[in-house]
Amino acid sequence: MxxxxxxxxxxxxxxxxxTEAEKTAFQEEMQADPDLRNxxxxxxxxxxxxxxxASLKMPVPNPDFFxxxxxxxxxxxxxxxxxxxxxxxxxxxxxxxxxxxxAVAGAAALLALGLFMTLQEGKPQTQVxxxxxxxxxxxxxxxxxAAAGATVLTLDGLNAFPDDKTIGGLNVHHSDNDAEMASxxxxxASGKVLLVMATDARNRPVLxxxxxx
Amino acid sequence: MNPSASSPAVSTEGDATADSGLVRLAQxxxxxAFDQLVTRYRGKVYGMCYHLVQNEQxxxxxxxxxxxxxxxxxxxxxxxxxxxxxxxxxxxxCSYDWLRKRRIVSDGEFDxxxxxxxxxxxxxxPKGSARPDHAMRNKELGARITDAIAxxxxxxRSVILLREVEGLSYEEIxxxxxxxxxxxxxxxxxxxxxxxxxLKDTYENA
Numbered sequence: 001m002x003x004x005x006x007x008x009x010x011x012x013x014x015x016x017x018x019t020e021a022e023k024t025a026f027q028e029e030m031q032a033d034p035d036l037r038n039x040x041x042x043x044x045x046x047x048x049x050x051x052x053x054a055s056l057k058m059p060v061p062n063p064d065f066f067x068x069x070x071x072x073x074x075x076x077x078x079x080x081x082x083x084x085x086x087x088x089x090x091x092x093x094x095x096x097x098x099x100x101x102x103a104v105a106g107a108a109a110l111l112a113l114g115l116f117m118t119l120q121e122g123k124p125q126t127q128v129x130x131x132x133x134x135x136x137x138x139x140x141x142x143x144x145x146a147a148a149g150a151t152v153l154t155l156d157g158l159n160a161f162p163d164d165k166t167i168g169g170l171n172v173h174h175s176d177n178d179a180e181m182a183s184x185x186x187x188x189a190s191g192k193v194l195l196v197m198a199t200d201a202r203n204r205p206v207l208x209x210x211x212x213x
Numbered sequence: 214m215n216p217s218a219s220s221p222a223v224s225t226e227g228d229a230t231a232d233s234g235l236v237r238l239a240q241x242x243x244x245x246a247f248d249q250l251v252t253r254y255r256g257k258v259y260g261m262c263y264h265l266v267q268n269e270q271x272x273x274x275x276x277x278x279x280x281x282x283x284x285x286x287x288x289x290x291x292x293x294x295x296x297x298x299x300x301x302x303x304x305x306x307c308s309y310d311w312l313r314k315r316r317i318v319s320d321g322e323f324d325x326x327x328x329x330x331x332x333x334x335x336x337x338x339p340k341g342s343a344r345p346d347h348a349m350r351n352k353e354l355g356a357r358i359t360d361a362i363a364x365x366x367x368x369x370r371s372v373i374l375l376r377e378v379e380g381l382s383y384e385e386i387x388x389x390x391x392x393x394x395x396x397x398x399x400x401x402x403x404x405x406x407x408x409x410x411x412l413k414d415t416y417e418n419a
Binding site: 007008010011012014015017042043046047049050051053054055056057058059060061063066067069070071073074075077078 | 247248251252255257259260261264276277280281284354355362373374376395401402403409415
């Protein structure tokens with residue numbers, strides 16, 4: 001009857017995993033037990049045969065196709081992730097732009113979020129709350145165009161916007177500041193909440209919520 | 214050979230340092246870097262899957278699945294083990310899930326004592342011709358050993374291949390198979406005993 005200890009000791013001998021003291025004791029045991037000695041000898045021979053003649057590595061059928069299939073599936077996964085991000089994080093993706101190398105382009109839209117208009121007795125007035133631009137080389141200016149009835153944000157020094165991205169704007173009618181939450185809520189003309197924003201420790205805009213598609 | 218020492222599998226496939234560089238690039242989304250890792254390890258991953266499922270088409274599909282799972286899991290891979298050990302574990306899990314679905318392996322802990330034994334001296338593999346030339350003899354011997362390994366249970370097959378062929382340490386095998394090192398040693402013992410019986414006539418004639 002082979003005990004687990006017996007099995008493990010033989011295995012550890014064959015794999016050279018014994019300490020010097022264990023080896024000495026095991027050698028003495030083998031000298032006293034011819035059956036054990038034969039068993040070990042046979043297993044050592046077996047191990048040599050396996051190592052010399054067996055291989056884990058096997059030629060992959062159609063190896064180029066194997067790789068191309070994986071690359072294709074990876075591309076599809078990446079596309080799916082992109083689509084998921086766009087679908088579930090349409091608003092959040094505005095803020096992801098800030099972390100992209102070409103974020104300056106995205107900053108054009110984000111800068112606008114730092115502005116709001118208030119209407120006082122029908123007379124429009126533009127008030128700048130704050131500016132945030134990842135790239136200080138971008139020069140921003142704001143003015144109210146009475147003919148257009150809109151606040152115009154001008155940005156100089158932007159990089160080209162990537163072709164695969166669409167850019168949109170928000171028609172912000174008015175906003176509220178919540179001092180307790182340190183957040184700003186932007187509304188459209190009908191009073192619908194467009195975005196709720198705050199800033200992080202580095203004064204970067206952080207989206208708290210919104211209804212922008 | 215000390216099974217706790219670094220395994221030869223690393224040096225045969227490049228080196229762990231080169232792997233980690235490619236892994237970092239792949240973690241950053243570089244699919245071409247991952248493609249290099251696929252090329253480097255596809256033979257062994259496919260081989261491991263094949264040895265476990267014993268079917269070319271399924272092994273091919275499982276190796277694909279293993280690499281795709283590895284790609285998806287790369288962001289969480291902390292490089293606290295070698296890439297190939299981590300990858301083998303994924304391939305091993307994929308193959309075992311496949312085997313479990315077909316009820317080829319047990320769901321619980323493998324009990325060596327419950328496995329059927331092969332009668333001593335059984336002619337499980339054909340005897341070779343009397344006077345083959347050396348290359349032919351080696352080829353035949355290789356085929357007999359492969360056949361004998363194929364007759365082991367998947368549990369025994371994986372440990373014997375990882376230890377004897379890949380030269381992995383007990384700890385690495387335990388990580389891949391998610392077993393205790395004691396169980397790894399025990400399985401190695403019974404796998405060797407069974408191979409000894411299956412190949413008895415082969416090395417008696419050798």
